[in-house]
Amino acid sequence: MKPAICVLALLALSAPAQAKDITIGFAIAKSGWMEAYDTPAATAAKIRIDEINAAGGLLGRKIAVVEADTRTDRAGAAKAGLDLLDQGAQMMIVSCDYDFGAPAALVAEGEAMISFFLCAEDVKAGIQGVGPLSFSSSVLAPVQGATMAEWAHARREARAAYVLEDTFIEYNKGICTGFEWMFPQLEGAAIVGRDSFKNDDASIAAQITRIKSLGDEPDVIMLCSVMPGAAAAVRQIRAAGIDSLILNGSAVDGSYWLDATPGLSDFVLPVQGSIHGDDPRAEVEAFNRAYEAKTGARPASQYAYPGYVLIDLWAKAVERAGTVEGAAVTAELEKMSDEPTAFGPRSFSSELHHQNTALMQIVEISDGKPARIDEWRISQPVPLDVLMGK
Amino acid sequence: MSLQLVFDALSLGGIYAIAALGIALIFGVMNLVNFAHGQFIACSVFALILPSADAVATMGLGALPAPLLIAAILAFGAGLAVAAEALVFRPLRNASPVALMVASFALGILLQNILLVAYGGRPKAVSLWPQLGSPVQVLSAQVPLLQLLVIGAVALILAGLALMLKRARVGLEMRAAAEDFDMARMLGVRANGVISGAFALSGALAAVVALVLVTQTGVADVRMGGQIMLVAFIATVVGGMGSLAGAVAAGLALGAASALLQAFLPVEARPFRDAFLYGLVILVLLFRPQGLFASVGAKPRV
């Protein structure tokens, strides 16, 4: 990458003044545990950037990339954001997670510059938590929870649900919020119990005992958790002989963790696109191949996709606005309503820079094999009050 | 319900007890609060798989047949701890307990970051003995085979260790060294031998915790071991520093308290479970500063 930047910089110097590059700054984790989540989405974003550059650039200019390492550290993220300003970034792409992305996004906000979270799914990663120029291109966590509620009710006759929440991060709470909003609204459906655990609990035996002490096994268990706690919980739930359908959010997408519970069945999650080669949309599989060509491996989870989508949407807004200036591009982004992308339509408004409803692919794991089985869009968008946890 | 709860408390408390024992052994012989113990656990977990940043893990030592695998992981844990002692703690033998503690923390950071570089930050699935994932009926309770096995293994290890400490020469020397290390040396007990022995044992115990954790959760994560280390550390103090039996008892007690709080706290209060747990710890310390299980005549050390 570095030589490429140097070459671009040299080109910029030798080229006429009006052909100055558009510079995108990536304040992402290149070390520490967040690196595993940021790198795939950043790679996807660069795939779209390469495509745009190959097609002649944006506003007639090439897009250049500068990067700074947050080191999976909040203070490091703020510093990375400021470093990118020094390097001339005109738009800021920040870490996947709200906590680690917000410090850099706030820096961009302070400079009236657009910031995009790579894949944050917390409503605060936008207007509500950063400011009016901040966006995320992923699908809100409560939408994922609500999608699971409605789908399981419609397609699997789920009536009695048990909610098991991991208190580790805000994302988990968002999944449960969406589920608990949607499920009781559905006909004949009720939440029969609720419990919490910590992601790094060595054992969740006490929580499982509580589930087993219900008279009847619940139809579904809404597990709101992320790795590694989610895999550990699933393994322990199945080991205790509980065979209920388990639902989770997109965070557990990917087959890399399935060895933790060999032969796992009746496990369902919503995704933005399938990495398993069975997505009905040709564009999705085309992207998977492009990703493999660039990195040598297919995406490990759906979290590469939002990176591609965000550059796509931002570039369209820039073309329409005719400038990269923050307020003008924001205005164009906010006009987008069901704007088509390779991974389904996307909308933004002046109230919400997130997806409060989305067409999601349903993936089910049967006998240890994940496969796309269905698609679902919730019947009503998740209201802002629910998103804000009120 | 109640019998089930006993099993839950035992399986969690058993893990804490073994981890606490690993910390108490080292504290006893060299006044070191070993904050790297959590990373000894994490390293032992990762030794099961091959170093690679790929999302899907390939088994390393984990591919061995069970008896060999257990022996290899225990040896790995012991070897890691002994190496840490020789390279880091032996040169610091005469440093203050604070300096030792900070050094152990630095060692922990070192190991954690080496794991991050070698394996990447994404948690990995480790399928160790999947056939254990089925429930069995014990009296009125339906218990995962895994849980039974954990309880059985903990009981077996504690019994074996107790026997070793009671009967074997090195066990006698370790117990004496844990009580009064300088006195033991004045009677000809070799410091290096006992300390290396304690580290080897402690590392092997960390490997046991690693195996139990992996069979229980099926995942390997760079950050795992940290939370257990903290609880074990507190158990060591609550049990009475230098008392190995106390560490085990307090580890079991903390596990049981945690399971009971989880079972009986109202749903809104459950996320605050650990705050209640640590509040209990402070109360216990206020009423028994020398620890719950220290003998009455024991003088405070440090």
Place this chain on the structure above:
Amino acid sequence: MSASRTTRHQVRRRMAATTPLLLALLLLAFVVAITAFGDRASARMASETLIRVTLVAGFWIFAGNSGVISFGHAAFACVGAYVSAWTTLAPAMKATLLPGLPAMLADARWHVLPASLVAGLAAAALALVTGAAILRLSGIAASIATFAFLAMVNTIWANWTPVTGGTSSVVGLERYVTPWVGLGWAVATLAAASLYAASASGLALRASREDEVAASASGIDRYRHRLAAYTISAFFCGAGGALMGHFIGVINPDAFYLNLTFLMLAMLVVGGIGSLSGAVVGVLAVSLAVEVLVRMEKGVSLGGLTFALPPGSQEILIAAAMILVLVFRPAGLLAGREITLPARWVTGRGAAND
């Protein structure tokens, strides 16, 4: 003979009085050098370093004088940071992020400086209440109790969502900490630390540190002095926490937990827990070393060739360097000594009679 002893005592006192002055000058030189010659990234590093000086020198007031290792001081920084957020954030922001705040706080829109002072006071009040129980313990039991206190505060802060925002970050704090603001707080902390160390309470506490058994004869006094040091110390850690929030603009309970605890401890031990100068030198040494390594990770060009350390190597190298410092200088870089002017400078006429 006795006359010469008085003189020597006076000289020593005057020498001790020069320590905070010299340390303040050292920090001033550091800031001036960086603002004059460094880039914006160095200025940010300077701000962060000076906040750490505030935290670590504040921590030293308790740990250095009493000899008791506290794991709880990151909790005071946490409380301080949140108190400052509660009082300074825009009310509209608080209505969305922290809906559970009482009306008095929900409508507050204070300036940052009074907020930092109140943050310190809140931390000090918490220290007074919790310390009254915890400091009755001695040695390792006291340390563990502070540890349990830290874990309690963290659990409560991570789950008391309506008031703290839970595990989610609270954002939008005014980023007002420049190297000069940091310098002001650091120097104030150094002054307070040396005043306390020279006070009757500080002297009595250090005497009890040397020999716990002998001093326990006067156990009640020791308890009172410890509590005083703990409270003063918590004030500066609380204020330091507020500064951390106003430096990054974002706070989160996780940022005030184990990593901060051990960073503070490590800097103190690397510099030498026995002296205030050690605390300051420890912060400077660790911060500068980290900065150099981070820059080497980004890549350094040497005669046309770019040389870069692989990502993640900074943490590994810092941890290894810390171990080496402890092995070769177990009492820290300064080994308990204070930085002072030479004796003949403070006596004015020279110390020929000494």
Place this chain on the structure above:
Amino acid sequence: MAKLGVFDLAVRYGKLLAVKDVSFAVAEGERLFVSGPNGAGKSSLLGAICGAVRAAHGRVEMDGDILSGRAPEDIARRGLSMVPEGRRIFAGLTVRENLMIGTGQRRDRAAVADDLETVYNAFPILRERAHANAGALSGGQQQMLAISRALMTNPKLMLVDEPSLGLAPKVVDEVYERLCALQALRGLTLVIVEQSSTRAARVGGRMLLMRGGKVVADGDAAAFAAGDLLAEAYFGDPS
């Protein structure tokens, strides 16, 4: 050759010089009392001889071997055993385990069994309480255990620090009686710190008087009972 030779030995704690250039020798089979007021440096001297305390300078020899700089366990394995001040028995171990700790380096198991029999005969209470926790013993019994524990290492030279501390006079009599009997039986060389010079005189042996970290008098314990040397040592000018 002297059993124990101490040459210009000094011990320093920070700025405090606890033992200042002390030299003396002890012959094989001799019984040497070290006496003096509190803070005279008696315990520091013993600590430096057995390796528990690092000497600032000077040297200690046993049978012509240099002990200085060796680890305490090496010194113990060469046949120098210590009964420390405050006894420091292992309270959580049984009486028998306390006795066996020092036998790790001894290969001749029969001799160990013999020695165990010897101390059981000397202190029958230890046989009686062999499987009780040592912490449950009375102060006098603990002192006997500490002496026996040291004997079990098969020492040629034994250092005993303040065996009478905290014990009733009758019990002290008993401790000394048994100690002397064991010395005779085993041909031991004994160095005993004893604050009470009258006690030392009554037991009998050579006596070294320390004050301010220096040896100020050296002679027969009985001679000290006359009081001249003693008064001079306690109140006189050490320089």
